[in-house]
Amino acid sequence: MSKLSKLLKNPGIFFRDYFIKKYPLSLDEQGHNLLHENVLIENDLRLYDITVNESKEPVDVVITWVNNQDPEWIAKFEYYKNQKINDINPISIDNARFEDHGELFYVIKSIQLHMSWVRTIFLITDNQIPTFDLPSKVKIIDHNQIINKKYLPTFNSHVIEAHLHNIPELSENFIYFNDDVFIARNLPKSHFFCGNNLSSLFITKKNLNILVKKGFKTPTLSASLNCKNLLLKKYNKKIDNPLVHTYVPLKKSYFELAWLYFNEEISNFISNKFRDDNDLNLATFLVPWMMYLEAKSKLSRDICYYFNIRSARAKTNYTFLNKKSGSMPHSFCANDFFIHKSNDSNYQSNLMEFLEKFYDS
Numbered sequence: 001m002s003k004l005s006k007l008l009k010n011p012g013i014f015f016r017d018y019f020i021k022k023y024p025l026s027l028d029e030q031g032h033n034l035l036h037e038n039v040l041i042e043n044d045l046r047l048y049d050i051t052v053n054e055s056k057e058p059v060d061v062v063i064t065w066v067n068n069q070d071p072e073w074i075a076k077f078e079y080y081k082n083q084k085i086n087d088i089n090p091i092s093i094d095n096a097r098f099e100d101h102g103e104l105f106y107v108i109k110s111i112q113l114h115m116s117w118v119r120t121i122f123l124i125t126d127n128q129i130p131t132f133d134l135p136s137k138v139k140i141i142d143h144n145q146i147i148n149k150k151y152l153p154t155f156n157s158h159v160i161e162a163h164l165h166n167i168p169e170l171s172e173n174f175i176y177f178n179d180d181v182f183i184a185r186n187l188p189k190s191h192f193f194c195g196n197n198l199s200s201l202f203i204t205k206k207n208l209n210i211l212v213k214k215g216f217k218t219p220t221l222s223a224s225l226n227c228k229n230l231l232l233k234k235y236n237k238k239i240d241n242p243l244v245h246t247y248v249p250l251k252k253s254y255f256e257l258a259w260l261y262f263n264e265e266i267s268n269f270i271s272n273k274f275r276d277d278n279d280l281n282l283a284t285f286l287v288p289w290m291m292y293l294e295a296k297s298k299l300s301r302d303i304c305y306y307f308n309i310r311s312a313r314a315k316t317n318y319t320f321l322n323k324k325s326g327s328m329p330h331s332f333c334a335n336d337f338f339i340h341k342s343n344d345s346n347y348q349s350n351l352m353e354f355l356e357k358f359y360d361s
Contacts (some may be wrong), residue, residue, distance in 0.1 A: 062177065
C-alpha cells in the first residue's frame, strides 16, 4: 500500500526512485549508490562522534592556484612553450588546465564555512595575488619560496607539488587542495586525521592497468605509473588505484622521506617546465600510498561529485547539489578540461552562477 500511495501522490518521485533502484546512479568516483550516500555519511560521522577520534595536532590547508589572465604570466608561459612546442604533450598546455574562472573565492569560502578548525590556508602562486580580499587565515606563498630558482618558472603542477613540504611553518599534517575542489558539508578534522594520527586515504574504484588497456595516455597517468613502479620496487606491493579527485590528507615528513628514497627520480623530472612522461605525482599518488604502506593512513570514504564543467553532465551535478538540502556529499570537484564533444559555451557562467547560489544563498 505504501508504494501504491506513493505512486498516486507523487508519481514523479515514485518513478525516479524506482529507476534509481533498478539502475543505481552514482556521481562519485568510489561508486556509491546515490540513494545510500546520506546514510553512509551519517554513519561515518556517528563513528567519529562515539570514538576518541579527534587529532590534537594542528592541520593546515595548501591550495595551488594560477591566474592565467595575468599578462606577465602569459608572457612567460608563451616563451617557454614556444621553446619546446614540438616536444610537449598537447594536454600539458591545454588552456583549460590553467584557466581561472574566479572559483578560488568559493574554494576558500567552503573551507571557512565547513572546516573552521583549519589553522592556516597556504595559497601557492607564481607572484600573483587574487583580486578579492583574502581572509586573515590565508598566507600567500610564492613559488620561489619553496622551489629552487633554477627550476623556475614552472608550469608543471607535479613539480610544484613535489616541493610542498618546503612551505615555511607548514604543519606536519596538512590537506592538499587543487583550486577546483569544494567542501559541500561540515567536516570534522577526524574525516582527514584520526586521533591515533592516521591519515585518511580516499581511493577510487578505477584501475591504472585498465586505463592503459583502454588507450588512455596522459602525463598524469604516466606519472602515476612511474610512482607505481617505484612503490613496487621499494615495498614489493602492486598499487593500481588512483586517488579520488578531491582533497588529499598528507604528512610533511613523508614528502621528506620520498625525497630520501627517490631523490634521483624526483631530481630527474623537476626541471620539466610542463608535464612530461617521466614526471612523478608526489602529492596525489606517491606520498599518499607511501603513507599507507608505512601504516600511517587507512582507506576511507569520501563521496566527491567529480565532473567536467564543460560537459553536459555538469548541469546534472549542479541540479543534484542544489536540491539535496542537508543531504550533501563530502565534496565536489568542478574539473576543467577540453573535450571535443558536448562542449558547453556557457560553462564558465554556469559554474559561477551555481557556486554563488550554493554558497551565498
